[in-house]
Structures are given as C-alpha cells and as structure tokens.
Amino acid sequence: xxxxxxxxxxxxxxxxxxxxxxxxxxxxxxxxxxxxxxxxxxxxxxxxxxxxxxxxxxxxxxxxxxxxxxxxxxxxxxxxxxxxxxxxxxxxxxxxxxxxxxxxxxxxxxxxxxxxxxxxxxxxxxxxxxxxxxxxxxxxxxxxxxxxxxxxxxxxxxxxxxxxxxxxxxxxxxxxxxxxxxxxxxxxxxxxxxxxxxxxxxxxxxxxxxxxxxxxxxxxxxxxxxxxxxxxxxxxxxxxxxxxxxxxxxxxxxxxxxxxxxxxxxxxxxxxxxxxxxxxxxxxxxxxxxxxxxxxxxxxxxxxxxxxxxxxxxxxxxxxxxxxxxxxxxxxxxxxxxxxxxxxxxxxxxxxxxxxxxxxxxxxxxxxxxxxxxxxxxxxxxxxxxxxxxxxxxxxxxxxxxxxxxxxxxxxxxxxxxxxxxxxxxxxxxxxxxx
Numbered sequence: 125x126x127x128x129x130x131x132x133x134x135x136x137x138x139x140x141x142x143x144x145x146x147x148x149x150x151x152x153x154x155x156x157x158x159x160x161x162x163x164x165x166x167x168x169x170x171x172x173x174x175x176x177x178x179x180x181x182x183x184x185x186x187x188x189x190x191x192x193x194x195x196x197x198x199x200x201x202x203x204x205x206x207x208x209x210x211x212x213x214x215x216x217x218x219x220x221x222x223x224x225x226x227x228x229x230x231x232x233x234x235x236x237x238x239x240x241x242x243x244x245x246x247x248x249x250x251x252x253x254x255x256x257x258x259x260x261x262x263x264x265x266x267x268x269x270x271x272x273x274x275x276x277x278x279x280x281x282x283x284x285x286x287x288x289x290x291x292x293x294x295x296x297x298x299x300x301x302x303x304x305x306x307x308x309x310x311x312x313x314x315x316x317x318x319x320x321x322x323x324x325x326x327x328x329x330x331x332x333x334x335x336x337x338x339x340x341x342x343x344x345x346x347x348x349x350x351x352x353x354x355x356x357x358x359x360x361x362x363x364x365x366x367x368x369x370x371x372x373x374x375x376x377x378x379x380x381x382x383x384x385x386x387x388x389x390x391x392x393x394x395x396x397x398x399x400x401x402x403x404x405x406x407x408x409x410x411x412x413x414x415x416x417x418x419x420x421x422x423x424x425x426x427x428x429x430x431x432x433x434x435x436x437x438x439x440x441x442x443x444x445x446x447x448x449x450x451x452x453x454x455x456x457x458x459x460x461x462x463x464x465x466x467x468x469x470x471x472x473x474x475x476x477x478x479x480x481x482x483x484x485x486x487x488x489x490x491x492x493x494x495x496x497x498x499x500x501x502x503x504x505x506x507x508x509x510x511x512x513x514x515x516x517x518x519x520x521x522x523x524x525x526x527x528x529x530x531x532x533x534x535x536x537x538x539x540x541x542x543x544x545x546x547x548x549x550x551x552x553x554x555x556x557x558x559x
Contacts, residue, residue: 260359344420
C-alpha cells in the first residue's frame with residue numbers, strides 16, 4: 125500500500141549539539157536549532173571566490189537593502205519616473221537597435237548602389253539576413269499541453285478579470301496550464317495580447333485566497349510595468365544574445381579556426397560586456413517591479429494571503445522533489461503485477477497528494493527557509509529580491525483586506541474548469557519516468 129502523505133513518525137526531541145537547546149526532529153525535514161541556527165542551511169552553495177566576487181556580493185546586498193528601504197518608506201512604491209540606471213539602460217537599448225538599423229541601411233546601400241559589382245549585393249543580402257535575426261519580435265502565440273481561452277474556462281477568466289480590476293489593469297487573453305512550480309505573464313503577437321502561465325505545481329499547494337494573491341502578483345506586473353519585458357528592452361537583450369551566439373568561439377582544429385577566433389575576439393567580448401551591462405542596469409528596476417507586484421498581491425488577496433504566498437514559494441525545491449518521487453515510484457511499480465493500476469492511481473491522486481504533503485509542512489521548516497533566505501541574501505544576478513525582504517516590505521504597510529474573494533462555490537467552479545488540464549498534466553508527470 126502507498127503510505128499516506130501526512131503519515132510520519134512522531135517527531136523526536138534532541139539536544140542541539142552546539143548550544144544544548146532542545147530541537148525537534150521531523151523525519152522529512154532538516155533538523156536545525158532555532159536558538160543558535162545550527163544546521164539551518166546545510167545545502168548552502170559555496171560562495172564564488174575572489175575579490176571581485178566579494179565586491180559584487182557586497183554591492184548587491186547594499187543596493188538590495190537600499191531598494192527595500194525605499195519601498196518601505198514609499199519612495200519606490202509608485203510608478204514614478206525611471207531611475208538613472210533605467211534611463212541608461214534604455215539609452216543602451218536604443219544604441220543596440222541603432223546598430224541593427226545601421227546594418228539595414230548599409231545592406232540597402234550595398235544592394236542598390238553596388239548592383240553592378242556583383243559582390244556587393246551578396247554582402248548586402250548577408251547583412252539583411254543578420255538584420256532579420258536581430259530584429260525584435262513579439263512573443264509567439266501560447267502553446268503547451270493545456271491552453272485555455274475564455275470560452276473554455278469562464279469562471280477562471282472571470283476571477284482573473286476581477287483581480288485585474290483590483291490591481292488596476294485588465295485580464296488576459298489566454299492561460300497556459302503546465303506542471304511547473306511557477307507562474308508568470310507575458311504578451312504575444314503584434315497586438316500585445318496577454319497570456320498567463322499557471323503551474324499546477326504551485327497552484328495546487330495554495331489555498332483559495334493565496335491563489336487570488338498569486339493572480340494579483342502576476343497581473344501587477346502589467347499594472348506597474350516591467351522594464352525588462354518591454355518590447356524595446358527585451359528586443360535589445362535578445363539582439364545582444366544573438367550576436368554573442370554568432371560570435372562564439374569555434375574549435376581550434378585548424379589555423380582557420382584560430383584566425384576566426386582572433387578576428388572575433390574584440391567584438392565578441394564587447395557584445396558580452398554590453399549584454400551584462402544592460403542586464404545589470406535593468407536588475408534594480410526588475411526587483412522594484414517584484415515589490416510593486418507584491419502590493420498587487422496584497423490588494424487583491426489580502427496582506428495575509430500575500431505573505432502566505434511568499435512562504436509557499438520557499439517550498440519550490442520540495443514540490444519538485446515530491447513530483448519526481450511520485451513519478452519514479454510509479455515507474456518502479458509499472459514493472460510488477462498491477463503496475464497499470466498503480467500508475468492510474470498515482471495519476472488520479474497526484475495533485476491531492478502533493479497538496480497534502482505541503483499542507484503537512486511544519487512551521488519550523490518555514491521558519492528555517494525564511495532564515496536561509498536572509499542568510500543567503502541577494503544574488504548578484506537575481507531579478508527577484510530575497511523573500512525575507514519582500515515579507516518585510518509587505519508587513520511595513522497597513523494590512524490590506526481582500527478586494528477579491530474566492531469562496532467555496534467559486535473555487536469549485538474554477539477547479540472543475542481546470543480538471544481536464546489537471547488530469548492531462550498528472551499523466552505527463554507520472555509517465556515522465558514510468559514510460
């Protein structure tokens with residue numbers, strides 16, 4: 125028989141080896157001491173060595189704390205004007221696009237003005253090919269195992285519309301449901317249609333009001349704007365990435381390879397530097413966008429639901445590990461008698477078992493993960509601020525009541541509309557390993 129998710133041995137109590145304080149031992153979770161932080165972060169990554177890495181970490185921490193203080197004090201909590209880094213980023217983005225326009229103009233000159241030479245039109249066509257690769261493009265239409273439109277899930281889209289109105293924006297045109305432990309929004313097409321991505325690995329572990337808070341956070345990115353997702357900035361980052369891929373080094377198998385690598389050395393590293401510079405200049409704006417999206421989360425679902433949503437986000441690794449275990453358990457059962465029935469049962473129960481597992485996580489584990497977030501602090505290349513700072517900023521404002529309520533009947537309607545996607549994705553998760 126399959127063990128029920130919540131069935132664990134009674135926790136033991138042992139003395140901390142560092143300070144002697146009694147600590148609770150949960151069989152499924154890290155044993156640690158709340159008094160002295162012994163073993164609070166056993167999986168901490170080794171810090172990058174070198175003086176430059178230390179300087180970058182200090183700058184990231186200082187700038188991150190400064191931004192959090194601005195948000196708490198209200199200086200960075202509105203739309204306001206762009207800061208200096210954002211202005212410089214847009215200037216750099218315009219320069220990148222200017223290079224693309226210049227290449228297009230040069231291609232036209234070579235093709236039209238040098239037609240009689242024979243070789244110049246060929247060079248012009250090659251430049252046009254490069255321009256075609258570098259031109260910014262709108263996102264593609266949504267695709268995936270489960271794409272929902274308004275006619276497919278009127279209850280879900282009605283909830284999204286109401287949340288959008290609460291945070292000061294409109295809803296979306298499509299919802300892509302997948303098995304990830306994530307959620308997000310973007311636009312697609314030349315008309316800028318909106319699509320929301322809902323990962324069931326995250327959705328299924330949330331309470332109804334926490335789901336409202338999640339929708340508020342994602343739609344908050346549309347309400348407040350996000351520099352990195354703008355057409356101009358996204359196109360510039362993409363162009364630089366394409367240039368870097370084109371100029372990448374080749375194998376040193378011949379003298380020609382050595383010559384090509386030497387020829388592209390300077391432009392390759394110039395493009396690499398510009399890519400990282402543009403990424404760094406937009407990092408602060410991206411982190412501010414996350415704080416502003418958190419305010420949308422609190423406004424729509426309530427401050428308590430927004431904070432609970434942040435805590436759930438700390439369990440991403442645990443959710444992914446649980447889904448892998450379920451898949452591998454079904455794979456092992458598939459070879460024996462009754463294997464097909466085992467797989468079908470695993471598919472039917474997958475999301476319920478996941479919700480039950482996460483529902484049994486003790487408060488001590490949440491506290492440990494919050495302390496881990498605080499200890500690790502800011503990453504120099506992370507667009508999301510640390511969870512402990514986001515919680516602190518939410519707590520600094522007045523408590524927000526929920527503007528949108530997802531009660532029992534409404535939650536049941538949304539669940540019924542998502543049922544086909546749940547079944548399809550559960551089957552895919554289980555059969556990733558079960559074959």
